[in-house]
Amino acid sequence: MEVSxxxxxxLKQTAKNFETSAISSSKLLGIELKELSRWNCCxxxxxxxxxxxxxxxxxxxxxxxxxxxxxxxxxTLCSMCYNTLKQANELVRAEPDRLQKLNDxxxxxxxxxxxxxxxxxxxxxxxxxxxxxxxxxxxxxxxGLKVAVYYGCLLLRPDSIKLDDRENPRIMEDMMExxxxxxxxxxxxxxxxxSYHTLGKRDLVIERTNKIISEAKLDGxxxxxxxxxxxxFNLDHRQKNTLEKYPSFETMPxxxxxxxxxxxxxxxxxxxxxxxNYIDPIPLLKDKGILK
Amino acid sequence: MTTVKPSxxxxxxxxxxxxxxxxxxxxxxxxxxxxxxxxxIEWAGxxxxxxxxxxxGICGACPTIYRTKDDYKLKVGLACQTVAEDGMYLVQLPFxxxxxxxxxxxxxxxxxxxxxxxxxxxxxxxxxxxxTKACPMDIEVMQYIAEIIKGDYKKAAELSxxxxxxxxxxxxCPAELQQFNVAMFIRRMYGRYVLPKAEHLKNRVExxxxxxxxxxxxxxxQVSSGELVKRYKEREWEPEPYEVPDWKPKDTKYL
Numbered sequence: 197m198e199v200s201x202x203x204x205x206x207l208k209q210t211a212k213n214f215e216t217s218a219i220s221s222s223k224l225l226g227i228e229l230k231e232l233s234r235w236n237c238c239x240x241x242x243x244x245x246x247x248x249x250x251x252x253x254x255x256x257x258x259x260x261x262x263x264x265x266x267x268x269x270x271x272t273l274c275s276m277c278y279n280t281l282k283q284a285n286e287l288v289r290a291e292p293d294r295l296q297k298l299n300d301x302x303x304x305x306x307x308x309x310x311x312x313x314x315x316x317x318x319x320x321x322x323x324x325x326x327x328x329x330x331x332x333x334x335x336x337x338x339x340g341l342k343v344a345v346y347y348g349c350l351l352l353r354p355d356s357i358k359l360d361d362r363e364n365p366r367i368m369e370d371m372m373e374x375x376x377x378x379x380x381x382x383x384x385x386x387x388x389x390x391s392y393h394t395l396g397k398r399d400l401v402i403e404r405t406n407k408i409i410s411e412a413k414l415d416g417x418x419x420x421x422x423x424x425x426x427x428x429f430n431l432d433h434r435q436k437n438t439l440e441k442y443p444s445f446e447t448m449p450x451x452x453x454x455x456x457x458x459x460x461x462x463x464x465x466x467x468x469x470x471x472x473n474y475i476d477p478i479p480l481l482k483d484k485g486i487l488k
Numbered sequence: 489m490t491t492v493k494p495s496x497x498x499x500x501x502x503x504x505x506x507x508x509x510x511x512x513x514x515x516x517x518x519x520x521x522x523x524x525x526x527x528x529i530e531w532a533g534x535x536x537x538x539x540x541x542x543x544x545g546i547c548g549a550c551p552t553i554y555r556t557k558d559d560y561k562l563k564v565g566l567a568c569q570t571v572a573e574d575g576m577y578l579v580q581l582p583f584x585x586x587x588x589x590x591x592x593x594x595x596x597x598x599x600x601x602x603x604x605x606x607x608x609x610x611x612x613x614x615x616x617x618x619x620t621k622a623c624p625m626d627i628e629v630m631q632y633i634a635e636i637i638k639g640d641y642k643k644a645a646e647l648s649x650x651x652x653x654x655x656x657x658x659x660x661c662p663a664e665l666q667q668f669n670v671a672m673f674i675r676r677m678y679g680r681y682v683l684p685k686a687e688h689l690k691n692r693v694e695x696x697x698x699x700x701x702x703x704x705x706x707x708x709x710q711v712s713s714g715e716l717v718k719r720y721k722e723r724e725w726e727p728e729p730y731e732v733p734d735w736k737p738k739d740t741k742y743l
Contacts (some may be wrong), residue, residue, distance in 0.1 A: 205638040209600055236615045236634030254615035302617065398563070 197324065200267040201229035204277035205237050211274070211425035217454040218273050218317060220467035223235025224458075225325050225333060232261050232457070238277040240427060242284065249297055255284035256298050260308050268312045271320045273321060273454070275350035275424035282314040282357040316351065316365055318423065319359055327374040330359065335462035339378025340484050344382040344417035345369050346408070348427045352386055362386070368453060372421060384411045388484035398437060398482035401430050405438045408447050418480060420450045428452065433474040452486040459486060496672040499527050508574035523553050525578060526567035537583035547598040548652030554578035564622045564656045583656030586666040589673060598641045598677035607670040611634060612663040619657035619667055625650050629667050634687060636674055644671065688706045704742055 207215040222229050239254035272278045284463045288295035289310045297306045317321075319332065345368045352362045360367040363386070369379045387408055390401035408431060412420050422428055430448035437464060439445050457469045459481070470478055481487040495660035498522065507518040510528055510683030526540060541549030550567040567580060589606035596602055603610055610633060619629035632647035648671035657667040695701070708716070724737045736743070 203638075208638040208640070234631065236630065237637055240616070250614055250616060253617070257615055257617070303618065303620065381608065 197226060198228040198230050199230050199320065199444045200262050200265055200270045202235055202238070202270050202272045202277060202281065203231055204272065206274055206276075206425040209396065211428065211472070213472040214273055214428075214454060215424060216467045216469050217404050217452060217458040217463070220463040221454050221461050222321075222456040224461040224463055225330065227320070227324070232258070232265065232270075232365070233334040233384075234264075235261050238272075238274075238280045239284065240280065241278060242280045247455060249294060249301070251273050252284050252287065252294070252298060253302065254290060255281045256295075256308055256430055257283060257302060257305065257313075258303070259310075259312060260305050262312055263308060264306065269315060269320075271315045271317050272410060273317050275348060276426060278314065279350040279357060280439045283354070285310055285312075285314050285418075286356045289390075296461065297362075300487045316359055318371060321405070322367060323369070327370055330371070331374040332373055334460045336460055336486065338372070338456060338460050338484075338486055339376050341377045341456075341481075341486060342380050342416055342418045343377040344412040344415060344420045345372060345378055346382070346383055346412075346420050346422040346427065346431070347386050348387065348422065348424050349388050349391075350424060368421065368423070371453065372456070375457060377456065377460075380415050382412060382415055382417065385407050389427040391426055391430070393448045394426075394430050394434065398434075400440075400442050401434050405431055405434045406442055406445060409435065409438070410445065410452075413446050413448055417448065418484070419456075419477060420448055421453050422450065423453055426474075435475055449473065449475045449480055499523055499531065508572065510574075511577040512574050514577070521571060521572070521574070523572050524568055525554070525565070525570050525576075526573050528548060528569065528572040529580070539567070539580040543568045547651065548654035549582070551654040551656050552578050553581055553656075557593050564624050564660075566624045566639060566654070579661075581659060582657070582661045586655065586658050586669050588669055591673075593676060593680055596677060596684075598674055598683065600639065602677070603636060603670065603673070606673060607666055607715050609663070609665050613637065613665055614663050618660050618662060619665070620716050622656040622660040624654060624656065625652055627651055632671055633665065633667060636670060641674050641678055645675045648675065681711065 203215055213451070219229050235258050237254055237259060242255075243251035259270070270281070272281060288298065288308065292452065295308065295310060296357055347359075347365060347368065351359045352365060355362070359365065365385070372379050384407070389408065390404040393403045409420065420431060422431070428450060435447050439485065451473065454469070458468050459465075465487070470476065478487060500520060501520050505520045505522055508521045510517055510519055510532075512529055512532055512534070517528075519528040519531045523531060526543065530536070539550050540662065541547035545566055545568055548566075552565055552567045554563050554565070554572060555561070555577045556563065556573050590605065591631050593601075613630070613633050615630055615634065617630045619633070620627070620631070627650060628647055632644045635641070635644040635647060651668055651671055653668050653672070655668060658665065658669075711719075724739070726735055726737075
């Protein structure tokens with residue numbers, strides 16, 4: 197099946213491994229992610245100010261691009277893009293006046309009719325492939341790999357866009373189990389990674405990374421799995437700075453869920469793009485017998 | 489007798505031409521219809537010191553901001569290419585203040601970091617598309633900014649290629665971007681590092697530097713002006729649209 201796909205800017209820049217592994221693993225599941233022929237930044241952060249329409253132009257313009265291609269569904273990967281696109285879609289559904297205002301402003305575009313759905317790839321796979329079938333497609337099960345699933349903030353909040361139960365989600369855990377991994381109980385699955393404070397208050401992020409990764413370690417995890425390039429930067433790349441501040445800090449590989457899915461489904465290793473992961477997961481995956 | 493003395497190119501008016509009212513910086517002027525905004529302004533008695541260049545729609549010096557009768561939309565056009573209309577309000581904008589990054593092209597690359605360094609405001613874009621609406625060249629300005637943000641520099645260079653640097657995008661941008669300058673940066677990087685070198689250009693520059701054309705120029709300086717005019721008039725043109733393969737002039741001694 198073919199589905200419209202919104203990559204987002206980060207997947208074209210620093211998180212290329214997220215995109216390549218997603219395209220490869222989706223293909224193995226029979227899903228063709230068809231990139232929109234024209235798109236722009238999602239808007240990055242969903243604006244919460246009630247009188248701010250300007251910052252909803254970006255997500256709605258992207259949804260117009262989906263509509264232009266005759267599509268009723270769009271899949272995205274990055275948590276930030278998912279959150280922004282989906283919240284904006286819900287907003288204009290709930291507020292027809294707002295939609296009118298945005299359509300009037302974008303008079304060069306066709307009017308947006310909010311009858312299409314924004315999906316995160318995890319939900320799309322669960323709904324359209326199903327975890328039973330996913331399990332059947334696994335050729336290289338992630339046996340013996342202890343995984344801590346990390347959602348962060350943007351996949352579970354607010355209620356209108358959540359992938360699953362906000363406090364006790366199972367959607368990514370069940371996916372990891374279908375791939376043959378052992379999912380550990382990880383209470384920090386929806387802690388904040390520090391987000392954009394990584395630029396101005398690096399120390400704050402170092403504290404978050406130290407807390408989250410150390411807890412995962414304590415809970416017995418081998419790797420942390422996530423779906424957000426921003427969380428990935430903070431929890432993977434900032435381990436360097438965490439180690440500098442806390443010499444006894446124990447590092448842990450941090451992976452996009454698509455990277456593990458690609459391995460389990462027997463995809464090309466090159467599509468995992470592990471060279472972009474700061475903590476190299478290859479030695480661990482070899483040690484577990486998952487990679488040869 | 490009119491007290492207004494037209495300046496610049498003398499307009500060639502049709503005999504039926506009637507007077508229309510245009511508001512130049514708010515003041516009413518009666519000018520003949522069919523004139524471009526540029527000629528209408530001159531007809532009204534203004535003389536251009538800035539805001540006028542090639543008069544041919546290429547140089548980008550003469551952007552006009554205007555509103556037409558009974559339309560709230562703020563429009564932009566080149567004064568030398570846009571016809572004045574009855575009831576039009578207009579002003580010329582000869583220059584848009586922008587910061588121009590100074591860099592050594594040999595020490596730069598088209599990367600996220602380079603754009604963050606030279607034009608960090610690029611990432612403030614909210615995709616409102618006001619820039620595209622303001623472009624007299626119909627360039628998809630917002631889209632090339634989107635391509636820059638996502639790192640598709642080839643697409644950004646191609647989309648922005650016909651930019652004439654008039655600055656209207658930057659003047660209208662609510663996020664205070666300097667679109668035409670960051671696009672110039674990208675095109676320079678693209679030309680320097682991505683596009684293949686033009687071999688024929690390199691060869692020609694070598695020929696010039698080696699003095700191959702000096703004798704021809706020396707010879708031209710010796711001939712009389714009458715002979716120069718004659719040669720100019722009789723010069724041979726390559727037939728347009730340049731589709732004849734391996735076309736060569738009859739006289740090949742200068743090749």
